[in-house]
Amino acid sequence: MSTPPATTADVGVYVPRPERYRWAIRAAALVAMGTWWGLGLPYSLYAWNLDAKQLRWVLICYGWEVPVCGLLGPLLFPLLWFRSIERRWHRVFNENRVDDAEATALERTLLDYPVRVALVLLVTSLVGYGVGALQLRLLAQLPIGEIIKIFMLGLVTGLVGALFAFLYLEALLAPLLRPLGEVHPLTPTRGRRVPLYVKVFACSVILTITTILLLGTIFYTRGERILEEQVGDRVLAATQQLADELAADGGARAASADWWRAREARMQLGAAGEALVVDGDGATLAGYPPRPHLFDEGFRPAVAEAILHGPASYLVDRVYDPRIVAFAPIRDSSQRVVTVVHRGEFGQELESMLWRGGVVCVVTLLLALVQGLLFSLRLTRPIDLLTTMVGTITHSPGEAPRTVPVRTNDEVGDLATAFNQMTARLEDARGKLERHSADLEQRVGEATRNITSLHDVARATTSTLELEDVLKLVAEKTLVTLALPRLVLLWYPPDLGDVVDAYATAGADPSGRLELTEPIDLAGLCPPSARPTVVDAQTLATTLPPVVAGAALAGERALVLPLIFKDQLLGVVVGGMAPDAPSPDVELAAALASQAATALANAALFETARRHEAELRKLTGMRMQLQEESVRSLSRELHDGVGQVLTAIKMDLAMIERAMDDGAMPLRERVREVREQVIGLVQEIRTMSQLLRPSMLDDFGLVPTLQWLTERFSDRTHIAVELRTPEPAPRLPGAIEVLLYRVTQEALTNIMKHAQARHIEIELRVDADEVTLAIEDDGVGFDVERFRRTPAVGGVGLLGMRERVAYYNGRLDIRSRPAGGVRIALSLPLDAASSGSDGSRGRVTLAG
Ligand SMILES: Nc1ncnc2c1ncn2[C@@H]1O[C@H](COP(=O)(O)OP(=O)(O)OP(=O)(O)O)[C@@H](O)[C@H]1O
Ligand SMILES: [Mg+2]
Known part of the structure; x- marks a missing residue:
């Protein structure tokens, strides 16, 4: 990859x-x-x-x-x-x-x-x-x-x-x-690998070869020069002697070949060497083998010039075949003796020196190579060893690192020591790390187990709000999590003051309530630290009723676990500890106690709330009934009592009016006005009575009553009301009809008071098992969300609506947006009238 x-x-x-x-x-x-x-x-x-x-x-x-x-x-x-x-x-x-x-x-x-x-x-x-x-x-x-x-x-x-x-x-x-x-x-590295010993070896080889070659060349050159000087001096002397002899003889003997050969032999000129007599122009006058001209020898012009005109001397001519040329003028003549010695013939000494030098060089070179190789290997072997060891450690990290057995008093030794120190410290660190990680692992394992247990307990205790179930779960989970053989959970049941309830559990034995015949002081049982504490079982037994001590204690030690929620002592768990059991984890026990206390508090709260709610429902039902009855009797009183009296007054006034003669015209007129006012009052009273509790609701049902109500409303407020009701008009249970009438009444009143609406739609739908009513206006609307958060800021109209609907397990949905009108929709189950007081509550939603 x-x-x-x-x-x-x-x-x-x-x-x-x-x-x-x-x-x-x-x-x-x-x-x-x-x-x-x-x-x-x-x-x-x-x-x-x-x-x-x-x-x-x-x-x-x-x-x-x-x-x-x-x-x-x-x-x-x-x-x-x-x-x-x-x-x-x-x-x-x-x-x-x-x-x-x-x-x-x-x-x-x-x-x-x-x-x-x-x-x-x-x-x-x-x-x-x-x-x-x-x-x-x-x-x-x-x-x-x-x-x-x-x-x-x-x-x-x-x-x-x-x-x-x-x-x-x-x-x-x-x-x-x-x-x-x-x-x-x-x-x-990925380049061509050049091992260290090769580099060291190459250095030593190059330096050795260079030194040998330089020194050899210098010595050889110097030796060559010395040899040339020696041969030159000797040949010059012999040449000079020959020139002297020739000068003494007048040159006559030079013509004799034997004489000449004898001289050449005496001069030791070598096999190819020769002696010549030349004249001033270089023409050969004598010599064996005779050559016509000195220039036939192939001398370079500079050499030829020196030979012919220079003083007696010798020269080394280095052209192709180096030669030593000695020359000496013959006294009293223009002739000269020239002697040529080929350097090669006199170089044996030099050659043997060269040979010896060469052998020495080769041997030295070989020795130097061997030495260089050994030296480089010796120098690099410890490093190789070190590298191998490091490689071993790198490739098998699990193994304990070995030390490098390199002891040299140089940098490599220092490196090896440093490496050994490093591995020792590494090993030390690794040991510590292993111990630390084992310790950590153990702690993490414990913590995980504890968290799992706590999670288990939390899940179990929050899975229900039923007090009995929570009690049982708290007792059983505490027993298992803290590995206690038995325990008793003592606690204050809700709304019973100082009464203490006891619940015992012990492994395989059946769990259950204990009958307490004497009071228990739970605050006295709670340790001063208010934290889980291990106490002496015998001492504890003296403060507990025998039935609790018998069910809770097992060995010599006991664990006391106070259950505290929001600084309030809800109860205490007393658990006996097995004789050889280790001390329980206090932190785990504390966390468990906190969870148990929360679960118990929630369950108790739920129990209280449920009781209160049931009471409230009952009260609501009674209040509504009372309200309806008083409204009904008020309506009847208005209609039957005040209405009848006013009718009688009206009739009396009519009679008085008729009985008065024409002479009392102004008074008669006055009586007539009073009679008309009474007629209006009778009408008002009748309407008021109807509005309070329309008798037509009982007589004709909801739909005609709503029609009557909306018509009256439109007449009074000039707001158009569109009412949609099912055909034919159904009859609903009385309580539901009253509820729907009251809701419509309150909604219309609200629209009149707050909405500034121009149009209202009311829709009533009756299904097989449900009736729904929706009232929608196009008024200014209001902030439903704000009303939901603080319902007390408004009046009681909507709250009453909600209460009524909830009482009959219906759903009320109020939606509105400022300037967007209000829509109130409610739905009620048709069996609501009979189930109005059961435990389940209806749903009410408010949306903006
Ligand atoms: N149709 C509506 N259009 C505009 N605002 C409304 C409408 N219905 C209710 N409200 C608002 O909701 C508030 C609460 O209504 P609610 O009927 O509970 O009280 P109220 O009508 O002010 O007083 P009460 O009904 O006790 O005489 C009202 O004060 C009003 O601001
Ligand atoms: Mg109102």
Whole structure:
């Protein structure tokens, strides 16, 4: 699976810019070129006895070759490769995101870079010096020996340069590798692996070869010179002697071949060596084998010039076949004796020295190699050991780490000791961690068990509000959770004052109430700390009635668990503890007691509320009945009593009016007015009586009554009322008809008082088992939500409506929005009239 790209922001690494290193690489190339010039040129000038022409060629060669090779080798390739590194770098760290595959490739390139540049330097040096040697061989006719030396010089310079380039670049580019290392610190590096011992070995080999080659070349060159000087001096002396002899003899003997051979043998010129007599122009006058001209020997002009015109001396001619040429003028003549010795024939001594030197070099080299190898292995073995050990720890993290048995008094030893100390501390930390985690695990296990138990208890005790069930659950769950063999739950039942109830439970035994014949002081039982406490069972037994002590106590110790809710002592659990049982977890017991107390308090509250509600319903029913009856009797009284009296008065007034004579006209008129007022009053009383309790409700039913009511309302208020009722008009139970009439009455009154409505819709629907009534106006509406929160701010009309509907298990829904009118909808079950006083309450909803 490929890991998502990490960002530099993630790893928080400073990312350097590779461009900064370009100058350092250019400078390194310049140093390489400078070294070639600085080492090669003085060596060449010093080591070879160069004549002017050779010198010129040498300088020309160095002049073009070093810059060209330098530009091609140390500069061109490293910079090209570095450019590609830069490009890759920017791709990898583009927009602060590190691409994994690209980062791997970049790291490999960066790690390989010093090795590649080192190889380039070696190859460049070998090629450069090789080409140089070839040129000098062709153009300046340098002997093979010198060519080999030049090649050696190239090898030495290349090796040293490569070594230094590698070390320098590795150190230089280390900061570029750091961010990559920080992005993937746990994965091994991905470049070509160069083991440490190879690096150390390569260093020692390069330094050894360099030293041997340099010293060997210097000593060999020096020995060669000494040999040349010795041979030169000897041959010069012999040449001088021959010249003297020839001067004494007048040159006559030179013509005799035997004489000449004897002289040559005496001069020890070697197999190919020869002695000549030449004239001022170089023509050969004597010598064996005779040569027509000195120039046939192939001397370079400078050498020929010195031979023909210089004072007696010797020269070393280094062209192809190096020769030592001695020459001495013959006294009193223009002739000269020239002696040529081929250097190769006198170089045996040197060659054997070279051989011995070579053998010594090879042996030294081998020894150095072996020593270097052993040294590097010895140096790196402890590190290898260390690495292996670290690898073992990394790959088997579960195992106890072993110590590294490396004892050396150097940095590796320090590293091993530090590593051992680290592993010891790691082991120590791991031990602590294991102990800590075991402890933690145990505590977490306990806490989980406790939480599970508490959760279990909470779920069980909140699953019901029935007091009896809660009591049983609290007792049983406490018994199980606290692992008590038996217990008695003593508590104050609701609304009974100081009366104490006792509930006992004991594992498999049946649980149940205890008959208490004497009072118990629960406050006296409660520990002063008001927390779960373990007490002595015998002492406790003296404060408990025997029936409780017998049911609760088991061994020598007992747990007293006060049940406190909102600082009020609701009860106490007394539980006996098994003889060998551990002390219970006080915190768990306290949490349990708190939950039990809450459950008991809720159940008690629920019980009280339920009782109060039943009482309230009863009272409501009675009040409504009373109200209806008083309204009915008031209505009847108005109709039958006051109405009848007024009718009698009206009739009396009519009679008085008729009995009065025309003379009392004004009085008669007055009586007539009074009679008309009484007629109006009779009508008013009748209407009032009807409105209070329309007799038509009992006689004709709800629908005609509602029609009458709405018509009266429209007449009085001029608000249009649309009434929709079922056809044919059904009759409903009396109580329901009264309820629906009263609700409509109150709704219409409210509309008249508050709504400023213009139109009202009333709809009555009667289904098989339900009747619904909806009254909707288009008035100003009101904030139902506010009314719901604080119903006391309004009057009692809506509250009465709600109470009536609830009493008959109906649903009342009042909806309104300010300026959006009000809609009151209620629905009642048709069996409501008979079930009006049972326990279940109707639902009332208010919505804005
Ligand atoms: N149809 C309506 N349109 C606008 N507001 C209403 C309407 N019905 C009720 N209200 C508002 O609801 C309040 C409560 O009504 P409720 O009938 O309970 O009391 P009331 O009419 O003010 O007094 P009461 O009925 O006791 O004489 C009213 O004061 C009024 O603000
Ligand atoms: Mg009202």
